Amino acid sequence: MSEYILDVTDVDKNFGGLKALSDINLRVKEGTVHAIIGPNGAGKSTLLNVIVGRLAPNRGRVLLGDQVLTGKEPYEINQLGVARVFQTPEIFPELSLLQNVMVPAFAKREGIFKMNFIKSLFAEKEILEHAEHLLEDVGLLQHKDHLAGSMSRGDKRRLELAMCLGQQPKLFLLDEPTAGMSRHDTNRTIDLLKRIKERGMTKVIIEHDMHVVFSLADRISVLAQGAIICEGTPEEVRNDPRVKEAYLGGETV
Amino acid sequence: MTNTKIVSPKKDMIFMAILSAVVLTMPLWLQPFGAAYPDLMQKFMIFGIFAIGYNILFGLTGYLSFGHAAFLGVGSYTAVWSFKLLSMNVIPALLFGTVLSGLFALAIGFVSLRRSGIYFSILTLAFAQMSYNLAYSVLTPITNGETGLQLEQADPRVLDRMSGIEANSSLPTPNLFGIEGVGYSGFYICAALMLISFFIYLRIFRSPFGLKLRAIKSNQNRMSYTGYSTRPYLMTAFVISGMYAGLAGSLLAVTDPLAGAERMQWTASGEVVLITILGGVGTLIGPLLGAGIIKYFENIFSAFNDTVLLNAFSFLPDWLAHGVASVVGLFVGEGWHLTLGLVFMLIVIFLPGGIMEGISRLARLVTNRSKSDPKSDTHENKEKEQTSAGEV
Numbered sequence: 001m002s003e004y005i006l007d008v009t010d011v012d013k014n015f016g017g018l019k020a021l022s023d024i025n026l027r028v029k030e031g032t033v034h035a036i037i038g039p040n041g042a043g044k045s046t047l048l049n050v051i052v053g054r055l056a057p058n059r060g061r062v063l064l065g066d067q068v069l070t071g072k073e074p075y076e077i078n079q080l081g082v083a084r085v086f087q088t089p090e091i092f093p094e095l096s097l098l099q100n101v102m103v104p105a106f107a108k109r110e111g112i113f114k115m116n117f118i119k120s121l122f123a124e125k126e127i128l129e130h131a132e133h134l135l136e137d138v139g140l141l142q143h144k145d146h147l148a149g150s151m152s153r154g155d156k157r158r159l160e161l162a163m164c165l166g167q168q169p170k171l172f173l174l175d176e177p178t179a180g181m182s183r184h185d186t187n188r189t190i191d192l193l194k195r196i197k198e199r200g201m202t203k204v205i206i207e208h209d210m211h212v213v214f215s216l217a218d219r220i221s222v223l224a225q226g227a228i229i230c231e232g233t234p235e236e237v238r239n240d241p242r243v244k245e246a247y248l249g250g251e252t253v
Numbered sequence: 254m255t256n257t258k259i260v261s262p263k264k265d266m267i268f269m270a271i272l273s274a275v276v277l278t279m280p281l282w283l284q285p286f287g288a289a290y291p292d293l294m295q296k297f298m299i300f301g302i303f304a305i306g307y308n309i310l311f312g313l314t315g316y317l318s319f320g321h322a323a324f325l326g327v328g329s330y331t332a333v334w335s336f337k338l339l340s341m342n343v344i345p346a347l348l349f350g351t352v353l354s355g356l357f358a359l360a361i362g363f364v365s366l367r368r369s370g371i372y373f374s375i376l377t378l379a380f381a382q383m384s385y386n387l388a389y390s391v392l393t394p395i396t397n398g399e400t401g402l403q404l405e406q407a408d409p410r411v412l413d414r415m416s417g418i419e420a421n422s423s424l425p426t427p428n429l430f431g432i433e434g435v436g437y438s439g440f441y442i443c444a445a446l447m448l449i450s451f452f453i454y455l456r457i458f459r460s461p462f463g464l465k466l467r468a469i470k471s472n473q474n475r476m477s478y479t480g481y482s483t484r485p486y487l488m489t490a491f492v493i494s495g496m497y498a499g500l501a502g503s504l505l506a507v508t509d510p511l512a513g514a515e516r517m518q519w520t521a522s523g524e525v526v527l528i529t530i531l532g533g534v535g536t537l538i539g540p541l542l543g544a545g546i547i548k549y550f551e552n553i554f555s556a557f558n559d560t561v562l563l564n565a566f567s568f569l570p571d572w573l574a575h576g577v578a579s580v581v582g583l584f585v586g587e588g589w590h591l592t593l594g595l596v597f598m599l600i601v602i603f604l605p606g607g608i609m610e611g612i613s614r615l616a617r618l619v620t621n622r623s624k625s626d627p628k629s630d631t632h633e634n635k636e637k638e639q640t641s642a643g644e645v
Contacts, residue, residue: 052478078480092471103468106461107480124461
């Protein structure tokens with residue numbers, strides 16, 4: 001077992017003639033928060049899509065611990081322990097919050113496919129308690145019977161977090177978890193993410209909001225035009241002239 | 254939104270008890286509506302089974318199949334063959350009809366479920382029409398083409414002959430160890446099977462499996478990033494609903510041992526879609542109501558003919574009566590599908606959740622007006638719960 005939980009090696013991804021990612025190397029240590037920042041169109045979301053199996057890279061390899069993720073289906077990758085929060089919350093709008101959280105919990109317990117027509121009361125009770133606990137964690141327990149589709153955007157995001165947390169992933173990918181949130185909601189989310197961090201869950205986070213990045217990240221990679229131009233601690237990245245030029249436009253953070 | 258609450262098994266048992274009582278007393282309370290004769294009540298049960306099975310696929314996963322009549326047809330043909338070859342006992346007929354439809358569904362589902370949305374619908378429609386045309390042409394030795402598959406005096410009926418049951422002068426009737434598959438006893442056979450089917454269907458709705466199917470309907474993308482392979486789930490739902498259709502088809506053959514290819518035509522597939530939408534897609538009891546209502550009105554409306562209409566309007570001056578009768582005549586008798594079409598349009602536009610949505614709106618209106626505390630255990634509330642599931 002290597003000391004890195006996520007190991008991305010020499011990944012290229014082209015869309016037609018466009019090089020979306022070139023020569024990406026990214027290593028994330030277990031238990032750390034790794035932020036990926038960069039201007040729009042730098043390839044951040046593409047990188048996440050390659051990791052979760054939505055896109056196949058043209059070259060290169062992605063490892064989770066010792067397991068190769070490249071070439072696997074998204075559901076297989078999820079079963080191996082990778083959960084993802086999307087830029088626009090991907091939840092089950094027609095189900096209640098509680099059911100939203102129960103579905104991933106069943107996935108964790110039962111695997112890719114299982115037919116259980118006969119409701120095992122024992123298992124269901126356990127899952128139910130687990131789900132309520134998760135909702136409490138993100139502060140949504142009082143709405144557990146509401147339909148997910150009727151919640152505010154911030155609540156949907158927190159719900160998605162709870163859904164992913166319920167699977168206790170080895171690697172948690174967050175694509176702009178605070179985009180479009182009010183300041184108040186952003187701060188609540190940061191608090192929540194900090195609390196999760198204390199549990200030692202490895203996270204890769206894409207974020208535009210520098211406030212969020214610098215309050216959470218242990219290491220930062222800066223992506224510009226499909227390549228990683230700089231990697232280091234927040235302090236190093238903050239002071240790197242290349243970063244200022246490419247991303248921050250000379251503006252100090 | 255009450256539907257999302259976890260319903261206790263005890264409440265479900267009460268619900269089943271009420272439903273059983275309502276169904277089994279049908280010969281009594283349908284009397285005033287003029288619908289208490291066995292043929293029609295059998296149809297209520299059979300199309301009820303067909304529709305709840307269809308609802309497992311369409312209501313839970315949102316996959317709109319336009320070819321379910323194919324399974325109905327396969328069930329019917331299989332049942333009649335079982336009568337011809339094995340025994341007039343209904344048990345092998347129902348068993349083979351259901352299993353063979355399931356296998357058939359497995360094959361069609363294997364291909365069709367590679368696509369979703371409109372492409373899935375078109376694929377299922379294509380398969381059903383293919384089966385329909387095959388039944389008329391190449392498969393004539395099995396289906397007996399246009400004449401339809403019928404029982405004959407000289408059929409082998411191996412099991413019956415072995416146990417010494419010989420058909421006397423008339424054609425034998427399907428029976429369950431002597432209980433005949435026609436008339437009131439036929440209705441009770443259908444009713445019992447409907448209740449058993451409904452119970453299984455209820456368990457599926459309440460099970461984690463049902464929850465996952467609903468999650469697939471709600472957001473398939475999230476499902477795959479949640480570690481589920483959706484195809485086997487869809488496949489299971491498709492096969493189960495195919496088996497329900499097969500059971501319904503075999504029951505059609507039990508109550509009237511004759512199978513024709515028109516049972517597989519696209520209009521028959523369309524009918525079950527209509528029944529389900531009319532009753533309320535994704536609601537528990539909606540499809541049953543839809544089946545009852547459509548079959549009832551089909552029966553009532555198609556019975557009207559010109560003479561009946563002229564009598565009805567005889568209070569008008571003669572010239573007017575003829576005019577009115579000819580206009581109304583368009584909507585009844587053979588033309589009752591026109592009425593059905595209009596009603597269907599009205600429902601889809603004003604009550605997209607079907608009759609169940611209508612009932613829940615009424616219930617809400619009543620409870621708001623009386624401002625009484627919510628009666629937690631009443632039938633009405635129960636229906637409301639289901640409807641909310643259908644609305645969303």
